[in-house]
Amino acid sequence: MEDPEILAKFRDPASRNLAFNQLVRKYQQKVYWHVRKMVVDHADADDLTQDVFVKVFQHLGNFRQDAQLFTWIYRIATNECLSFLQSKRRRFFLPLNDVSAELAAKIEADPAIAGDEIELRLQKAILRLPDKQRLVFHLRYYDEMPYEQMAEVTGTSVGALKASYHHAARKIEEYVTKADGPAPTPP
Amino acid sequence: MNTPFRLAKHPRRRPQPLMSSPPAGYFEQLPTRVMARVAAPPRRPLAWRWPVPAAVRTALASTLVLGTFAASLWLGSPQGRPAAAAGLDAVPPPQLVEYLTSGETHFDVQDLADLPTRHLGLTGHYLTPSTSELTAALDAQPTDEAELL
Numbered sequence: 001m002e003d004p005e006i007l008a009k010f011r012d013p014a015s016r017n018l019a020f021n022q023l024v025r026k027y028q029q030k031v032y033w034h035v036r037k038m039v040v041d042h043a044d045a046d047d048l049t050q051d052v053f054v055k056v057f058q059h060l061g062n063f064r065q066d067a068q069l070f071t072w073i074y075r076i077a078t079n080e081c082l083s084f085l086q087s088k089r090r091r092f093f094l095p096l097n098d099v100s101a102e103l104a105a106k107i108e109a110d111p112a113i114a115g116d117e118i119e120l121r122l123q124k125a126i127l128r129l130p131d132k133q134r135l136v137f138h139l140r141y142y143d144e145m146p147y148e149q150m151a152e153v154t155g156t157s158v159g160a161l162k163a164s165y166h167h168a169a170r171k172i173e174e175y176v177t178k179a180d181g182p183a184p185t186p187p
Numbered sequence: 188m189n190t191p192f193r194l195a196k197h198p199r200r201r202p203q204p205l206m207s208s209p210p211a212g213y214f215e216q217l218p219t220r221v222m223a224r225v226a227a228p229p230r231r232p233l234a235w236r237w238p239v240p241a242a243v244r245t246a247l248a249s250t251l252v253l254g255t256f257a258a259s260l261w262l263g264s265p266q267g268r269p270a271a272a273a274g275l276d277a278v279p280p281p282q283l284v285e286y287l288t289s290g291e292t293h294f295d296v297q298d299l300a301d302l303p304t305r306h307l308g309l310t311g312h313y314l315t316p317s318t319s320e321l322t323a324a325l326d327a328q329p330t331d332e333a334e335l336l
Binding site: 017024036040 | 191192197200203209210213220222224226
């Protein structure tokens with residue numbers, strides 16, 4: 001079902017639930033992985049994904065269609081992720097309880113990444129980025145989202161996004177290179 | 188020297204990084220779970236025991252706020268001071284000094300420094316130490332703590 005049809009059916013109370021069901025099925029995987037990349041843990045991603053779609057349901061009637069529907073949904077998902085991580089950082093105010101370290105530990109424990117040393121280092125490097133910069137990196141590197149669309153999702157200018165991605169990429173490359181350790185000295 | 192890592196040359200795993208998949212059937216069940224949440228009745232606010240029009244509720248709330256403000260102003264005024272403070276004024280100063288020096292209370296140099304200047308002559312009519320007595324008393328005070336008497 002195309003987005004205009006979903007929106008039209010959603011406005012009709014008789015077909016609202018059907019339309020919303022279609023919307024969830026259409027965008028659930030994109031939303032889930034967008035969230036999962038940020039919070040790492042499946043249970044957290046599950047909670048947040050549901051929260052995102054509940055908010056979509058509550059506010060879809062006010063959606064002015066000044067942006068693409070998916071961009072609007074992505075913006076809600078982005079805000080939910082950033083709020084979640086921010087509240088988590090506020091709870092873990094002791095230096096010993098570092099949220100980034102906690103996320104890195106979850107990545108290390110993920111069986112899917114076991115054995116792939118370079119990929120593990122890459123993921124840990126990404127987790128070291130500030131939340132917003134990490135988000136920009138994900139949107140560009142994994143989703144290949146155009147900067148113009150990214151600007152609508154994040155509310156940041158295209159120029160700032162390009163600079164942010166460039167710096168993120170440099171930081172990641174430096175970290176992975178250093179984490180490789182010194183080369184063994186020849187006998 | 189380490190081989191520099193270059194993102195552009197690293198095989199990009201798309202659309203998501205290497206992460207374990209969600210449980211089997213997750214995406215089949217997610218729409219149902221979301222629909223159940225949006226269909227749940229919203230939490231009802233506290234119900235009034237009697238139907239009160241909005242205008243009356245607003246008036247009651249305004250009265251409560253203004254009344255609280257007025258009460259705080261009155262309590263801060265001289266007329267609002269508790270009766271205990273007025274009762275304390277009636278206690279003769281020698282009795283106050285006797286209580287303070289009885290050992291049941293302790294006060295330090297900071298407490299004395301905070302005394303208003305008009306109370307400096309409080310003990311003048313029954314304590315008349317000489318200069319040497321005052322010096323000896325001060326020298327006898329411990330220097331490692333500021334607690335007196």
